[in-house]
Amino acid sequence: MTQPDTPGDTGRSGNHRSGGDLHAAALADPAMLRGLTQARFGRRGLLRFAGLAGGAAFLAACGVSGEKKDSAGADAASFWKDRTKAGTLDFANWPLYMDVGSTDADHPSLDIFTKETGIKVTYREVIQDNESFFAQIRPTLAAGRSIGYDLMVLTNGITLSRVMQLGYLAPLDHARLPTFAANASPSVKNPTYDPGNAFTIPWQSGLTGIAYNPAKTGREITSYNDLFDPKFAGKVGMFGDNQDLPNLALLGIGVDPAKSTPDDWKKAAAKLTAQRRDGIVRKYYDQSYIDALAGGDLWISMAWSGDVYQQIATGTNLKFVVPAEGGLLWTDNMCIPKTAPHPVDAISYMDFVYRPEIAGMLTEYINYITPVPKAAEHVPADLAKSTLLFPTADELSRVSRFRVLTTAEETVWNRIFQPVYQS
């Protein structure tokens, strides 16, 4: 509990950060219990082995031949012509990524949507990580059949680019998205990975930066180079993936990922390899870094803003910083599979969540960065003040997007960076 325990705080029933005795509240308030457990099973819970269930797709891989569709030619007008509301919406999302009411199955913001539109929402938290979800749905989409979802949430990056390149997404009809046009933050409009928001609009975003325990590091952390300090040898965590790690490393050597060349990639990788060789890195982490950081196995680590916010909210002494060299802004995006049976219902929901009061309801529970800046007026003051949820203009000016890779570049990229984190 880092927030001051002001009288105003206690008035917010149902909010898991409400004031008072943490333990008593934990027993009394299911929302508080969730708040405590949330960080442990963070929403990017990459229990990758769970994803192997999608391994059935392996078989289908053999039948792949020339699936590439010309997505640029996808015509929104012809897709949306003659489509009508069905009154049903099947929504695939990540765990802990929706506001929750009195029971876990109760989602107040979805209830409001159903009440207003008459559209019944079947909400499923089936996405554990992008790659394995893609492996699961790809054969079905390739066969032109419905995957059973009208709306799904994918992170910008290699998987989303693949889905777009393969022509699996419905082009968006922006005439049906007036609330998005009115309320979305400029920082998420027209992103590099989806120019003109042709296929996606953001669900929530987060920052990749550095988190540290000031009691252990003994000093303020400001720079990417602090991750290379021999004083922290064996207590430094890095991400073991082919997006956050390489892109932050490029920023760290002063290169804009978007303009980087394979030579820059090699330079960034060489610096990371030296860091590992010198015994500075403890391990290349996935979501589990946050427990290691909270438990003291790590003193300093690459980190996602939302996880750190949740840890701070439950009383852990951690700080999050966007390094001077720059951080990364990633976005989870709503998109409609081309084969979706109820696309009109899906797009009306996509627009609905851009209402500031609805966005506020989501932010209050999810603790990531909302694409709707005005949501700040609809959340408790301590949340609205947090720069982890509502980053300052200065912080946003220092963040970059993941490098968008062509398929050929991706092979080179993986060959350079995979040996770093899988040694």
Add this chain to the structure above:
Amino acid sequence: MRRRAGALAPYFLVLPGGLWLAIFFVVPMAVMLSVSLQTGNVVDGFTQTFDVGVYADAITTYDTQFIRSLIFGLIATVATILLAYPMAYWIAFHAGRNKSNYLFLVLLPFFVSFVIRTVSWKFLLADDGIVLGNLKDAGLLPADFHVLATSFAVVAGLTYNFFPFMLLPIYVALERVDPRLLEAADDLYANRRGVFGRVVLPLSMPGVFAGFLLTFVPATSDFVNAYVLGGTNTTMIGNIIQTTYLTNADYPLASAVSFILMAVLLVGIFVYARLLGTRDVLELSAR
């Protein structure tokens, strides 16, 4: 007619299992072989090019992880033998009426998911956790001592997780040793060491052999322990296959690595069977 049906009976017996294996083992293997000889990517599609260069690529790129997996697997297997044999011996010969209770106790942890058990090690062995934290506070360990994120942690995790696969076959082999043989050895003036070395141990070797197979093969291709308990320079070949397949979507390379792993394990096991003398083992187990 009747005679012919009788002659065919063994084939009918083998049919369900055979079909099962054909559909769920042989067909996927053939598909995997075909995939490994394709070229392309997931966006543009893959075409059958019969390019065997991917196998060379797989070996030169991941030789470290191949060798490390075999070493980790071997150490873990030998460790399970050293731990499981005395325990199986004790349960088989000295546990009396409580044999099944002790076996149940050994198996009890395995009613909990493999992943959960491994993850719980992480909490137990955290640098400032219940075990190490207290030992450090007591001054018994240096402050920077840690177990997690080391090769030792991975091998220990493998040993723990595959322990019952070693214990059970050894136990079964020991259980079947006829007590009259031990008495006979006794009558022939064998001392206790002689009874064990010349009667019990040879009779239990089929169990050790079976346990070796059941432990070494999955331990070598395991990826959960390295993933959860490992650190830098502990990546095993299973982790490589997973990343290559799921993250990089490089299906040909992933298939090639899998095939090489399988080939190495098969060759290793044949050599092992030869050295140990399969004939004796088979004969013994046939008794």
